[in-house]
Amino acid sequence: MAITVVDPRTDASAAGLGSARGRIWRSLRGNALGMVGAVLLVLVVLVAIFAPLIAPYGPAEVHFATPFQKPGTVGFLLGTDDLGRDIFSRMVFGVRASLEVGALCVVLSVVIGTPLGLLAGYWKWLDAIISRLTDVTLAFPFLIIAVGLAAISGPSLTNAAIALGIAHIPTMIRVVRGETLRIKESDFVLGAMSMDASGLRIIFQHVLPNAASAIIVQATVIMPVAVIGEALLSFLGLGIQPPTPSLGIMLSDAQQYIFRSPTAAIFPGIGIAVICLAFNLFGDALRDALDPTNTSRK
Amino acid sequence: MIRYVATRLWQSALTLVLASIVVFVGVRALPGDPALAMAGEEATPAQLAIVRAQLGLDQSVPHQYFAFLGKLLHGDFGNSTRTGTPVTDLIATTLPVTLWLSAYAIVVAVIVGIVFGVIAERFRGRWPEWITNGFALIGLSVPNFWLGILAILYLAVTLGWFPASGYVDVVANPLKGLYYLTLPAVILGTSLAAVIMRQTRASMIETMKTDYVRTANAKGLGAGRVLFRYGLRNSLIVVVTIVGLQLGGLISGAVVTERIFALPGFGKLTLDAVFTRDYPVIQAVVLVITLSYIVINLAVDILYSVVNPKIRVGGSN
Numbered sequence: 133m134a135i136t137v138v139d140p141r142t143d144a145s146a147a148g149l150g151s152a153r154g155r156i157w158r159s160l161r162g163n164a165l166g167m168v169g170a171v172l173l174v175l176v177v178l179v180a181i182f183a184p185l186i187a188p189y190g191p192a193e194v195h196f197a198t199p200f201q202k203p204g205t206v207g208f209l210l211g212t213d214d215l216g217r218d219i220f221s222r223m224v225f226g227v228r229a230s231l232e233v234g235a236l237c238v239v240l241s242v243v244i245g246t247p248l249g250l251l252a253g254y255w256k257w258l259d260a261i262i263s264r265l266t267d268v269t270l271a272f273p274f275l276i277i278a279v280g281l282a283a284i285s286g287p288s289l290t291n292a293a294i295a296l297g298i299a300h301i302p303t304m305i306r307v308v309r310g311e312t313l314r315i316k317e318s319d320f321v322l323g324a325m326s327m328d329a330s331g332l333r334i335i336f337q338h339v340l341p342n343a344a345s346a347i348i349v350q351a352t353v354i355m356p357v358a359v360i361g362e363a364l365l366s367f368l369g370l371g372i373q374p375p376t377p378s379l380g381i382m383l384s385d386a387q388q389y390i391f392r393s394p395t396a397a398i399f400p401g402i403g404i405a406v407i408c409l410a411f412n413l414f415g416d417a418l419r420d421a422l423d424p425t426n427t428s429r430k
Numbered sequence: 431m432i433r434y435v436a437t438r439l440w441q442s443a444l445t446l447v448l449a450s451i452v453v454f455v456g457v458r459a460l461p462g463d464p465a466l467a468m469a470g471e472e473a474t475p476a477q478l479a480i481v482r483a484q485l486g487l488d489q490s491v492p493h494q495y496f497a498f499l500g501k502l503l504h505g506d507f508g509n510s511t512r513t514g515t516p517v518t519d520l521i522a523t524t525l526p527v528t529l530w531l532s533a534y535a536i537v538v539a540v541i542v543g544i545v546f547g548v549i550a551e552r553f554r555g556r557w558p559e560w561i562t563n564g565f566a567l568i569g570l571s572v573p574n575f576w577l578g579i580l581a582i583l584y585l586a587v588t589l590g591w592f593p594a595s596g597y598v599d600v601v602a603n604p605l606k607g608l609y610y611l612t613l614p615a616v617i618l619g620t621s622l623a624a625v626i627m628r629q630t631r632a633s634m635i636e637t638m639k640t641d642y643v644r645t646a647n648a649k650g651l652g653a654g655r656v657l658f659r660y661g662l663r664n665s666l667i668v669v670v671t672i673v674g675l676q677l678g679g680l681i682s683g684a685v686v687t688e689r690i691f692a693l694p695g696f697g698k699l700t701l702d703a704v705f706t707r708d709y710p711v712i713q714a715v716v717l718v719i720t721l722s723y724i725v726i727n728l729a730v731d732i733l734y735s736v737v738n739p740k741i742r743v744g745g746s747n
Contacts, residue, residue, distance in 0.1 A: 267445040268452060271720040275682035279704045280456050283712075299678075360573045364686055367575055368701065387579055387690075394583055401576035408571035 159421035166417020172410035180228040187221035191377040200393045213396050214389050219382070223403050226379040229372055230359045230407055233293045237358035238351050240297030245304025246347060250335050252305060253312025262309075266302040274299030274361060282370040289378075292371035296361045300354045307350045311343035318342075345422035352415030356408035363404050379404050434735055442728045449720045450502075454495050457713050485511070498713070508710035510703075517714045520699060525718070527695035528684050530600045531618065534611050535680065536673060539619035539626055544669065546623070547630025548657070551638070562627060569624025574683055578617040578690040585613060595692035614691045618683050622676050629672055630665045637664045667734065674730035677723055 160166055179186060188207070195216030203211040203219075210219040252262035278295035285291060315321060315338065324334050365371030366380030374381055379400040386397035465481040466473070473481070482488045486497055501508065507517035546562040553559045586594035592613040600607030637643060637660055646656045685697030696715065703711035 264441070264444060264448065267441065267724075268448045270678065271445055271449045271723050272452075272716070273678040273681045273719060273723070275685055276700075276716055276719060279700065283704050283707070284456075284459050356571060363573050364575060364682070368686065368689065383576060383579065390579065390583055391587070397576075397579055397583075401573065401580070404576065405568070405572045409567060412567055412571050 156421045160417055163417040163420060165413050166420075169410050169413025169415075169417060172406060173414050176227060176407050176410050177231065179224055180231045183224045183228045187218070187224040189218040189221040191217070191222045191225040192375040193217060193221070200389075200396075203395050203399075210399050211393070211395055213382075213385065213393070219396060219399055222377040222382055223379065223400060225377045226382060226400065227403060227407065229289065229376065229378045230362055230404065233289060233296065233362035233371075234355045234358040234407075236290070236293035237296040237300060237361075238354050240294065241300040241304045241354055242347060242351060244297075245301045246308050246340075246343075248301075249305040249308025250312050250339060250343070253309040254316060254331060254335055254339065259309070262305065266305050269298065270302045272299075275364075278365050278370050282365075287365075287370045287373055289372045289376070292362050292365045293358075295365070296358045299361075300358070304347070304350055304354070307346055308343055311346045312339050315339045315342045349415060349419045349422060352411055352418055355415075356411040359404060359407050359411070431735070435732055438728055438731055442724050446721060446724055449724070450499070450717060451495070453713055453716045453720070454498060457709050458491065502717070507714040510708050510711050512703075512706050512708045512711075517710050520711065521696075521714060521718060524694060524696045524699045526600075527597055527693055528688070528697060530607070531611055531614055531687065531693065531695060532680055532684055534608070534615035535619035535622065535684075537619075538615055539622035540669060540673070542619070542623040543626025544630050544662070544665065546627040547634060547665065548662070550627065550631040551634035551661070552657075554635075562631075566624040566627045569620045569627075572620075574617050574620050575686045575690055577620060578614070578687060581613055581617055582690070597693050597695075614687050614693060617690075618680070618687045621683070622673070622680060625676060626669055626672055629668045633665045633668045634661045637661050670730055670733055674727050677726055681719055681723070 160170075188209075195212060195218075197216065198205075198208070198212055199214050199216040201208045201212040201216075203209070205211060208218050208220070210223065212218055213222070248262050252259040252266075274295055277298050278292060281291045281295050312335075321334055321338050324338060329337075362371055362378065363380035363383065366378040367384045369384070371380060372378040382400040383397055386393070386400065390397050465478055465485060465487055479488070486494055489497065505518060507521070509516050510520060546565060550559045550562040581592075582594045586592045593610050596610055598607040598610045600611070640660075643656060643660050646660060647653075651659075684695065685700060687693070688695040688697035689701065696718075699711065700715045702708070703715060
């Protein structure tokens with residue numbers, strides 16, 4: 133008797149769902165909040181890419197004659213700071229820096245976390261080693277890692293991203309490891325094992341593609357946390373260094389003259405919140421869409 | 431059960447040893463010479479050598495590590511290279527501030543998170559759910575140090591409801607102490623509350639779908655009793671886990687919160703030590719944070735296995 137065991141990902145018809153991609157797309161489109169997130173996300177990314185075209189002034193361009201302008205002043209949409217720098221222009225470039233750090237951090241955690249998670253989930257003896265290393269890394273809050281890196285090689289955008297990346301590798305490892313453990317027990321992997329497929333082949337052909345959605349969702353979880361993390365590090369002086377604009381630096385600058393010009397502190401915060409909201413909304417919708425067990429969504 | 435606890439204890443001990451090595455090596459990778467910093471720029475080589483010997487820096491690195499471990503076991507973290515104060519004293523004065531702040535923040539977050547989570551579950555698809563979901567989204571999307579700045583600006587300075595900064599010893603003057611910590615604790619607890627709220631909602635939705643809840647409902651148990659006896663009880667397990675998982679974030683958050691509200695806590699000690707390259711203090715601070723993190727996670731795991739016997743069978747998972 134021939135038994136065919138199919139991988140639900142590569143053979144969507146077996147699950148009787150039609151195209152899996154179509155289902156995901158339908159679910160995403162049906163989710164109003166998710167769509168809001170997607171639109172915001174596109175906007176934020178466009179702002180970051182076209183920052184020099186959008187910003188009316190350079191981010192460090194000072195106008196000593198016009199400090200502390202109120203929002204709505206002609207020429208300065210969101211007003212100016214203590215040095216007369218255009219807050220809108222600085223924010224546009226700040227968004228770019230936030231996304232740079234966020235993206236670097238996500239890439240780092242995916243590139244390092246995924247293979248380690250796959251190995252730990254697939255081979256038990258490796259699990260012991262990798263999980264201990266994960267525990268050790270988890271024992272250091274990201275601020276401590278950032279503090280260490282900043283102390284060793286000076287605070288910078290790259291170091292902030294590396295610190296945030298290191299801090300998020302363990303969660304990525306855990307997510308991928310958990311997925312691998314689950315997928316390893318499924319019929320199509322057991323089938324492949326019975327046909328003497330090599331471990332690496334099974335990992336690349338079956339485990340990784342099926343774990344992809346969990347990895348993508350985790351990436352959307354990491355991104356906003358990293359954006360806030362960058363702002364926090366720059367706020368403390370451990371991240372991006374002036375004159376490079378960062379939303380965190382704008383906040384810490386604005387805190388000094390907050391009573392004179394509260395809006396200078398309010399706008400950068402809104403900027404951070406919008407970026408994070410975009411990723412959180414879109415990430416939630418994506419998670420619902422990629423979760424085949426989720427049928428409760430209207 | 432005993433085997434599970436033993437395994438976890440052994441793992442935690444190993445993690446702690448590895449972490450202590452990482453800290454020890456990491457601190458030595460920092461640029462700048464602590465002996466030079468202590469003796470002053472114009473110190474002669476002979477003076478420098480004396481300071482070096484005092485600090486034990488003339489010994490081999492493994493020797494330094496074991497000497498460090500030995501002292502550690504006696505509760506001796508050495509003296510601050512900057513002020514000469516015993517590090518233990520510095521920790522004793524700053525740690526309580528951070529502990530009170532964190533504990534207060536956790537209490538606020540757990541109460542708000544559970545109440546909002548239950549509301550969201552009970553009123554699914556209606557406006558109370560939208561409000562609580564909105565709160566959670568904002569809590570996750572808005573940086574808490576920005577909220578802190580706004581809170582100081584509007585709640586403390588403009589409205590005058592809370593002090594904008596400062597710390598009053600909670601033990602000596604509980605009411606005033608807690609009053610001073612309220613604003614920082616609420617700010618620190620916001621994102622934790624958001625995470626707890628989401629998980630409570632999700633776990634309540636799952637629990638309410640189970641057969642035993644349906645049975646309880648069919649038996650005619652009141653809605654409130656079902657909610658408390660089955661729904662919330664399961665959610666509490668989730669909450670315990672989350673607090674354990676979010677602890678690292680809470681510690682980082684506490685550092686910034688202390689900075690914004692000018693609290694003389696552990697976070698301030700950490701930042702000061704890093705900016706002045708105070709080796710013994712950095713070492714001690716990181717070790718204390720690591721140790722507490724490992725111990726709390728161990729406690730969470732054991733607590734979890736007591737409540738949920740399935741985990742014990744799974745071994746190290």
